[in-house]
Amino acid sequence: MIRRIDLTDAAPSVDYRGSVPRAEFDVEAAAHAVRPVIEAVKTRGLDAVLEYTAKFDGVEQTDIRVPVEALTEALEGLDPAVRAGLEESIRRLRLTCAAELEADVTTELGEGALVTHRKVPMDRVGLYVPGGLAPLVSSVVMNTVPAQVAGVGSIALASPPQKHNNGLPESTILAACALLGVDEVYAVGGAQAIAMFAHGAGDCAPVNLVTGPGNIYVAAAKRELRGVVGIDSEAGPTEIAILADDTADAAFVAADLISQAEHDPMASSVLVTDSVALADAVVVELEKQAEATKHTERIRTALGGQQSGIVIVRDVEQGIAVVDAYAAEHLEIHTRDADAVAARVRNAGAIFVGSFAPVSLGDYCAGSNHVLPTAGCACHSSGLSVRAFTKSVHVISYTKAALAEVADHVVTLANAEDLPGHGQAVSVRFAGEAGGEK
Template sequence: MSLIRRIDLRGADPASVDYRASVPRAEFDVEAATHQVQPIIDAVRARGVEAITELSARFDGVESDEIAVPREAITTALETLDPAVRAGLEESIRRLRITCAAELEHDVTSELAPGAVVTHRKVPIDRVGLYVPGGLAPLVSSVVMNVVPAQVAGVRSIALASPPQKNSGGLPEPTILAACALLGVDEVYAVGGAQAIAMFAHGAGPCERVDLVTGPGNVYVAAAKRLLRGVVGIDSEAGPTEIAILADDSADAAFVAADLISQAEHDPMAGSVLVTDSLALADAVEAELDKQVFATRHTERIRTALDGRQSGIVLVDDMDQGVDVVNAYAAEHLEIHTADARAHAARVRNAGAVFIGPWAPVSVGDYCAGSNHVLPTAGCACHSSGLSVRAFTRSMHVVDYSQAALAEVADHVVALAEAEDLPSHGQAVTVRFDASRSETRAES
């Protein structure tokens, strides 16, 4: 019996078939979770640290009256970090800083007329709260992906939260603390789940409220973000991770299978989708999955993900249809293994990140590509972007007009104000050119 199902879209009429619905995802009901999360948010808002410690005992099995991680614990985590892991983190940080610096936007000034100047100013968020999940895997790389763009953007105050771990004395995973030390982040909280998002949004104990919350998490984290949007800015409501691979008969089946498995390793709800016009490749990938899955450390988790409704091998007539399918699916991660991979990549409109050819697996993007791995899921790549420097900045228009410049457009302002039946808007301009007032100002 195959580990992964097949979905046959060959011969489908694109005018009558919804490609996005044809490749279903894992069920991820954020709305249902909000009913469980609302009492958590209310408790944190009303009782602060007391509620958080109760929730940590309930959900994480950790009893502690303190939520702030001592600085010495952060320092010790770095001192005891495996040198190979430290080297990997340092290289990941170095590469991401380069790409973040390149995308940093600068102020743009437009002179519309003599004395009429508008500056498009980029301003960093004042204070951000970054969430790093623990869960099935301690995502130390998510520390890098959240912190580096915030620092490059110029955020002045950064707080980070990660779930307390019983096997770490009630502190977050040591590798996560070590990454914080490498990045100079010393405000860290041992708080997980929805209560961490509520702490950031409302403030609790030593944690002052933030302006923006970023970072991936489970359905309860996503539900907390949904409920607190408006109280605090959020990056996205991230769902289960996913990969789509567009491949033709030139692809290496072992590579494709390994990449599908690597994404399935994240979570039993992770989605792994292959889109191909080659039956031979589909058969070869299935054979590789049968061989490779049972050689992994997390076999059961991976089998559950590959066998789920969110995963499958999608058969298409040709690569033109394949491109249409992956654009409709709008995957978090999209790999392209075709004979003309760059040309096919150029036709992709909807994806969180695109990985071109056999030597750019998603794994390199997870750690050391220089790209960010906090990406839109659940088809949201058709309207949203991955985490970047831009997420940590705001745009502000600064308007600088002289008297002569205002006079040049005064009649237009008055006419438009009258058209909207807002005459006082026009009066706010004409009063500045009242002759008697002008003479009084000149005399003074």
């Protein structure tokens, strides 16, 4: 079901990025398909959105805005147990977001010389929640809560329309929106949703930032529109890497690999271990557990794809180097001294430490965010957090005396760059004074 890659004889200088399993995720190729969609929405607005929704989702619409009554009805019909789970997820995420919210910082560089680093929330954001193979109601929480804690004044959310729900997004997604107080919701999916957020269409005014995971066309649209709007990342199919030694429980490891494989046939599940015995036991467990679960075919496709595999390493030391090169969206550590091993990992979207911190916990109720960088982007990008919904502004306040202290330096540096007007903008403020002609 899952291939095996032996790196025990790899040279210390090898670049593991080319050795570990990785999905083919050609965003650039998908960009050719989404460019006409983006241009059409930019020039024709709502009409283009309606056309592409009919073409790609098979849903005929006259309006893309979800009525508030539909949100209220969805919440009233929500299973009480699901509501309780959502409320706990919201509560925990609000706590971590509030703790991460940065206060303004003022630095006094001298008497009367102040620079304040001010954090300002975005004016308006667009949140994307995929439908697809699984209605990701949890993504409503993960996108909305940090935006609200950051103080964003205007929040719009889009999710694909569903034929079985009268052209509205999934009912659980609508219920979560109502629970969170988000009432600007659009039944739009795919690249046309991202273009709608960027350029505006119908009732939807343009936004400043788009966040949320999606398929390759959503990722491609976000890449194309970066610069028109801010984006969080190009999150693609989910991935999990597990670093384990002979102390790991094979049943736990297999279950966690399967948990991400059930998302999508393109999902990546990778085990890195120095224990051949564990690898063998995990293969047995994968066969047994995959056969017993609901989405067997989807899971088998993901586990059997080139993006998944069991990587055999010499020791945990080499294993750390391998997972650092892989830069997984989700990384689990099942080793001796798991905390110490986790502390040495630099590249991962989120790290789950020990046998009782599965990725599923982070998907729902850990208090962390599950919107994370994929495809190796964790080596340079971070997961979604309250910080993504704020921007920094430097506020500079200098008195005349404070400016006088550095006036000579400003003029000298301006002249060094052959920009004498820059220096004159300082000198003019002291014209006629002793030392004023600089």
